Amino acid sequence: MAKNIDEIISYTPAELRVGKETYVSLYAYDPLSNKLRRKRYKLNHIESSAERKRYGRELCARLNEQLRNGWNPFIETDSGKGYAKFEEAVTDWIRRQERLMKDGVTREATYVEYASKVRNLLKYNRNQCIPIVYIYQMDASFLNDFLDYIYIDRGNTAKTYNNYIRVISVMCKFFLARGYISTDPCAQIKSISRNRLPQKERNVISSADLRKIYEYLSEHNRHFLLACYLEYYCFVRPKELSMLLIGDISYKSRTILIRKEVAKNRKEEITTMPEVVIRMLIDLDIHAHPDNYYIFSDNFMPGRDRRSEKTFRDEWLKMRRKLKLPENYQFYSLKDSGVTDMLEKNIPAIAVRNQARHSSVSVTEIYTQRRERKANEEIAKFEGNF
Known part of the structure; x- marks a missing residue:
């Protein structure tokens, strides 16, 4: 559908009008009325006729430069912040997200993504x-x-x-709440x-490859092997691993x-250590x-x-x-592998859910799709009356 002709012609240049009343006049697209609307800047308050003309010509030049850059006097009237520079406003928003991350309000991963x-978006606009x-x-x-560029071009x-x-x-939504935009x-x-989205891939590490990893790290980096164990057995997320303290470990329990300041969901929780993990902690003298x-x-x-x-x-x-x-095979694949292997060993899904700190059992059961599919022996031997 064709746009309103006034919306396509977003402005007419500012011009100086001299007569009984001296003023600068321009037309700009008013989004509220959906048409071009005249804007006048009266200059009769300047006593000298020559000074009025000189100031009027300078004002025309400034206004036309602003109009060429996308400025709209009616947007500015509705919201002074709407005239804020796009690059500066967006950059300030990024800095705000960084502050929220540093104050522990949001996660580091959230800030990095934002x-x-x-x-x-800024780079796209510059180009x-x-x-x-x-x-x-x-x-819109x-x-x-921009979104077409992300999905189609990139x-x-x-x-x-x-x-x-x-x-x-x-x-x-932030810009709307702060008055930078009206809609x-x-x-x-x-x-x-x-x-319609493809199902999330769960890259489960094979038993043979897990053995390779164990043998290699046992010889070259046992402390990193401990990190892998905590990922595989205890489902501790990478960021949580980076923030774990010695005091967070309880051998007794x-x-x-x-800790809540460490957890992804900001809730204090515990995860169980299997005996194989405890033995490695003791072997490495972590408690010392x-x-x-x-x-x-x-x-x-x-x-x-x-x-x-x-x-x-x-x-x-x-x-x-x-x-x-x-x-x-990503580092996080260890967690996917651990969940899948626990379910394969018939550990109850509710227990695995609690260990993985999933929001629901349905999330945990997604991993069952990776379990080996076998024929049911009882059905395989069934002979009916037909």
Whole structure:
């Protein structure tokens, strides 16, 4: 459907009018009335006729430069913040997310995702022939073009497309609440239905490859082997591993405390340590260090300094290349493998759910799809009356 002609012609240049009344006049598109609307700047308050003309010509030049850059006087009138520069407003929002992360309000992974996706939005805008300048120009049309670029031009997955919508929607709601925009441009943008998305892949590590990993790390890095054990047996997430303290371990109760400031869901929880994990902790003399030491510091040994969750992934990558294991084996695959193997050993799904700290048993049972499919022996031997 063709747009309103006034919306397509978004403005007419400012001109100086001299007569009984001296003023500068321009027309700009008013989104509320959906048509071009005149804006006048009266200059009769300037006593000198020559000074009025000089000031009027200068004002025309300034206004026309602003109009070319996307400025709209009626947007500015409705909300002064709508005239804020797009790049500055979005960058300030990223800094706000960083502060929330540092204060422990949001997780580091949340900040990293938000910052990465929104910076891609800024980069996309800079590469446009006519980039938007002001925050009010971030409308549904602009965002849809960006999302098409992500999904079609860059070839990202439907899940990534949906994640971009989710992040941008959070940012737009912030701008709406703070008066930068008058409507939410994300409100009419629809995600791709979850039912149509490909099912999440669970990359289970084979028993033979688990044995290879054990034998290699037993010889070359037993402390990283402990990290792998905690991932496989106790389902401790990578970031949680990076923040575990010696004092979080209870040999008496055979549990690991996942403190609320560490846990993904911000709830204090425990995870059970199987005997094989306890034996390794004792063999490595983990208990000989102060309670306030991180379990994994320099070289994955106990120490005062915390190392990032990326350290675990980097070490895993080095080991995977050394052993020539499949690329789809990620460090987090140890957790998927542990859950799958526990279910294969007929440990009740409710117990596995609690150990994995899943939100529901239905989440845990997703892993059963990876279990070996076998014919039912009783049905195989069945002979009916037919």
